[in-house]
Amino acid sequence: MSHPGSSKMTSVPAVQRVMGASVRIADRAAEIIRGILRAGDLGIVQKTGINDLQTEADRSAQRCIVANLARQFPRLTIIGEEEPDDRPVPDDWIVESGADPRAETLQCPEGLTGITEDQIVVWVDPLDGTKEFTQGLLDHVTVLIGIAAGGEPAAGVINQPYFNYQHPSEPQGRTIFGLRGGGVAGFEPRAPPADSRIVTTTRSHSTGLVQSALQALQPDQVLAVGGAGHKVMLLLEGRAHAYVFASPGCKKWDTCAPEAILTALGGRLTDIHGVQLRYEADVQHMNATGVLATAPGVEHDWYVQRIPADVRDGLKPKSG
Numbered sequence: 001m002s003h004p005g006s007s008k009m010t011s012v013p014a015v016q017r018v019m020g021a022s023v024r025i026a027d028r029a030a031e032i033i034r035g036i037l038r039a040g041d042l043g044i045v046q047k048t049g050i051n052d053l054q055t056e057a058d059r060s061a062q063r064c065i066v067a068n069l070a071r072q073f074p075r076l077t078i079i080g081e082e083e084p085d086d087r088p089v090p091d092d093w094i095v096e097s098g099a100d101p102r103a104e105t106l107q108c109p110e111g112l113t114g115i116t117e118d119q120i121v122v123w124v125d126p127l128d129g130t131k132e133f134t135q136g137l138l139d140h141v142t143v144l145i146g147i148a149a150g151g152e153p154a155a156g157v158i159n160q161p162y163f164n165y166q167h168p169s170e171p172q173g174r175t176i177f178g179l180r181g182g183g184v185a186g187f188e189p190r191a192p193p194a195d196s197r198i199v200t201t202t203r204s205h206s207t208g209l210v211q212s213a214l215q216a217l218q219p220d221q222v223l224a225v226g227g228a229g230h231k232v233m234l235l236l237e238g239r240a241h242a243y244v245f246a247s248p249g250c251k252k253w254d255t256c257a258p259e260a261i262l263t264a265l266g267g268r269l270t271d272i273h274g275v276q277l278r279y280e281a282d283v284q285h286m287n288a289t290g291v292l293a294t295a296p297g298v299e300h301d302w303y304v305q306r307i308p309a310d311v312r313d314g315l316k317p318k319s320g
């Protein structure tokens with residue numbers, strides 16, 4: 001079906017079109033996730049161990065996201081967390097083509113306008129926080145669609161399928177998104193408190209190095225919660241100053257969308273050494289040197305400098 005404005009759409013930059021479509025696609029993936037949990041059969045599979053799970057919701061949400069993106073944007077490179085599965089998806093998993101109207105409120109910055117569809121790499125985490133999902137900690141779950149170009153995150157979409165699930169009278173679920181240099185939408189950014197230091201970290205993947213790094217930062221409070229998307233949301237809404245994970249385990253699909261939205265507001269996300277992560281199609285998927293993110297207005301270097309030498313040595317980049 002053609003709709004008003006569809007001829008105008010061709011002049012909208014590719015990054016913005018992919019982001020706008022991803023808002024709508026992430027909403028459909030979130031419905032699929034909620035439907036599977038409601039039906040009650042999660043079909044849990046262990047990938048590398050008991051803290052690396054996959055459910056039917058992870059599998060189906062990825063199929064939905066990849067099928068829709070590939071149909072609307074055949075020249076994209078799409079990299080998803082779960083195994084590729086090219087079986088056709090049910091008709092009702094296919095969403096209307098084009099951008100969600102909410103995404104048209106953002107202005108694409110000049111630096112991103114020249115990027116063509118074939119230069120974009122989309123990093124898909126169909127369900128971030130799987131361990132917590134299986135344990136009923138539903139507010140830790142996000143759907144992450146990160147849009148990278150030239151090795152850097154350009155735009156991101158984070159859907160929280162269970163936002164407000166403990167407050168049934170409030171609107172359920174939400175989608176937030178942002179364009180680097182073009183702003184964010186879907187939530188109210190807030191600064192963290194000025195008189196304390198709150199650090200968020202893993203709940204289900206802790207190690208000795210993770211704990212050493214936290215201790216060295218002498219936080220007033222540690223929020224050990226699930227999901228990379230969820231933890232960056234805590235930074236964006238002023239609930240924590242920094243997200244510190246001194247361990248391998250997080251992958252590029254965990255960090256791409258959150259990094260795009262965080263940097264759109266002036267926050268930062270790097271490895272534990274303060275080095276920028278890369279998102280070209282051929283990079284190593286693992287963020288092998290850890291993750292360190294800070295809220296807008298928080299001094300990132302302060303955190304980098306306080307990571308102890310033994311932690312830095314334990315997370316050395318492979319190529320020296």
Ligand SMILES: Nc1ncnc2c1ncn2[C@@H]1O[C@H](COP(=O)(O)O)[C@@H](O)[C@H]1OP(=O)(O)O
Pocket residue numbers: 051052053081125127128129130131201202203204205225226227228245248249250251254
């Ligand atoms: N050791 C690990 N094995 C598998 N996935 C990991 C590991 N560490 C982190 N992750 C991924 O990074 C996310 C953030 O980590 P954490 O919650 O421990 O802070 C996890 O929800 C998980 O994503 P996913 O749930 O999509 O598999």
Ligand SMILES: [Mg+2]
Pocket residue numbers: 052053054081130
């Ligand atoms: Mg996983």
Ligand SMILES: [Mg+2]
Pocket residue numbers: 125127128129228253254
């Ligand atoms: Mg993940």
Ligand SMILES: [Mg+2]
Pocket residue numbers: 058081125126127128129130
């Ligand atoms: Mg996942």
